[in-house]
Amino acid sequence: MQLTEQRHYRLFWMLLAQYSGRVPGLFVVVKKKNFFTMPETVEDKANLELYLPHPEVRGMTRLNREAFKRTVVVPVLKVKKEIVNTLLKSLKHTVLQRPGLKRVVEDPEDEDSRLVILDPHKISEFSLGESDQEVLKQLNVHPEVSKYNLELTYENFKSEEILRAVLPEGQEVTSGFSRVGHIAHLNLRDHQLPYRHLIGQVIIDKNPGITCVVNKTSIIDSTYRNFQMEVLAGERNLVTKVKENNITYELDFSKVYWNPRLSTEHGRIVELLKPSDVLFDVFAGIGPFAIPAAKKKCRVFANDLNPESYSWLLRNCKLNKVDNKIKAFNMDGRDFLLGPVREELSRELPLLKEEQKTSFHIVMNLPALAIEFLDVFQHLLAGEPCSAAGLPTVHCYGFSKHDDPAKDVRERAEASLGTSLDGRCSTYLVRNVAPNKEMLCISFQIPAEVLYKRPCPDGGKEPLWHLDFGLHRLLFQAGPTSLALWATPAVWQ
Numbered sequence: 001m002q003l004t005e006q007r008h009y010r011l012f013w014m015l016l017a018q019y020s021g022r023v024p025g026l027f028v029v030v031k032k033k034n035f036f037t038m039p040e041t042v043e044d045k046a047n048l049e050l051y052l053p054h055p056e057v058r059g060m061t062r063l064n065r066e067a068f069k070r071t072v073v074v075p076v077l078k079v080k081k082e083i084v085n086t087l088l089k090s091l092k093h094t095v096l097q098r099p100g101l102k103r104v105v106e107d108p109e110d111e112d113s114r115l116v117i118l119d120p121h122k123i124s125e126f127s128l129g130e131s132d133q134e135v136l137k138q139l140n141v142h143p144e145v146s147k148y149n150l151e152l153t154y155e156n157f158k159s160e161e162i163l164r165a166v167l168p169e170g171q172e173v174t175s176g177f178s179r180v181g182h183i184a185h186l187n188l189r190d191h192q193l194p195y196r197h198l199i200g201q202v203i204i205d206k207n208p209g210i211t212c213v214v215n216k217t218s219i220i221d222s223t224y225r226n227f228q229m230e231v232l233a234g235e236r237n238l239v240t241k242v243k244e245n246n247i248t249y250e251l252d253f254s255k256v257y258w259n260p261r262l263s264t265e266h267g268r269i270v271e272l273l274k275p276s277d278v279l280f281d282v283f284a285g286i287g288p289f290a291i292p293a294a295k296k297k298c299r300v301f302a303n304d305l306n307p308e309s310y311s312w313l314l315r316n317c318k319l320n321k322v323d324n325k326i327k328a329f330n331m332d333g334r335d336f337l338l339g340p341v342r343e344e345l346s347r348e349l350p351l352l353k354e355e356q357k358t359s360f361h362i363v364m365n366l367p368a369l370a371i372e373f374l375d376v377f378q379h380l381l382a383g384e385p386c387s388a389a390g391l392p393t394v395h396c397y398g399f400s401k402h403d404d405p406a407k408d409v410r411e412r413a414e415a416s417l418g419t420s421l422d423g424r425c426s427t428y429l430v431r432n433v434a435p436n437k438e439m440l441c442i443s444f445q446i447p448a449e450v451l452y453k454r455p456c457p458d459g460g461k462e463p464l465w466h467l468d469f470g471l472h473r474l475l476f477q478a479g480p481t482s483l484a485l486w487a488t489p490a491v492w493q
């Protein structure tokens, strides 16, 4: 075939593919003979419209599913129905593989035959390659590729294809979202906003289990780290259930903080804990560190300033049957550290014996501010007997936009603690939050000179004795040059 002839054929099939869904006359003619054969014909790969919805949907803001219908011309092989399965196996790389689309259709002209749809992207110029022809020869199938009008509907397109066809050409399309139970949570750009309701509906249609789509309408800068949101499509129910690391949580997504992208980090910290360790969770949210830690038989003190988080935390403790392992508080993190945490540490640390393996961990996941809370540890246990064995380990989160985020977070932590952490801390990159913005976790044992105002004499290994008087315990500690005597309330059971 001459080049010019080929061009004409190509143009003809291109136009047929583009317009057959729009021109009723032509569609009827083609439909009458749904399946037709042509000798050697040409189709331009770039114009195969199998993955493109109808061009007229461009700019649509209210979803009209009917408008996505189109008919495209695809290559088919006519085969006897008895050998369809064998053929599908033998030509598996050439047969159309697209979820939701049939690969085998009735032959309108012969009830003993079937039409096997081939992938137009794999067939160049509507003719089979040599190896496929060889397979057909062995199966005794006539290797003639024919054309078939395949009707595509809204259901056959993926959400990305739909949105790419609708939104202005050349602009970024997003079909990505975070899933929180039955809620899909989007963060749309300005140019996507006119299409937001349509985008929401497409996400519901294409993602089983999602029945509500919301868009963030403010950046997270509220004290409680939740954000304003607009329901774009579906039910207006924002109370949902999520599962993370095999634990179920219930929450109201409009009132508390929940980020499904933190599950690995929650798991990583909980993995560091041993049964009988003590966890203080200063910014606990609805409990994704606290509850798994309690499940692991740690003793947990969990706090959150947001009364809503606090009440969902209590509810989740019950739901997961760990309410007897967690003491929950609803106060500012600073007060929590100066109050319940300090009390617990001053009661428990002196009693800690060398051979006891209990560790104390303090988790501070409020990355925008937590580092500024570290100054609370300065002299928190001043006047108490030193216990170098039980120095609590802090896991404090921070954001950084610095070139060297680990150094940046470490230096800010050092400034807040008033001491150097050189060689005494580790930093872990949790995730990339935005271009040039990282979330990190810095972990360190609180240096004794920070917690107690001075290094523990003899590494805090001076002998410790106690005498119990009813509800009180009297403790003595003798160092080479000092003697300490103090009382504590009864031991926490």
Ligand SMILES: C[S@@+](CC[C@H](N)C(=O)[O-])C[C@H]1O[C@@H](n2cnc3c(N)ncnc32)[C@H](O)[C@@H]1O
Pocket: 223, 224, 225, 257, 258, 259, 262, 282, 283, 284, 285, 286, 287, 288, 289, 303, 304, 305, 306, 309, 331, 332, 333, 334, 365, 366, 367
């Ligand atoms: C980033 S969220 C982390 C929640 C949870 N730890 C998690 O990983 O999902 C921070 C939490 O700190 C709470 N919060 C904010 N400011 C606080 C403060 N000053 N004291 C205590 N909690 C605070 C918020 O309500 C929010 O639940």
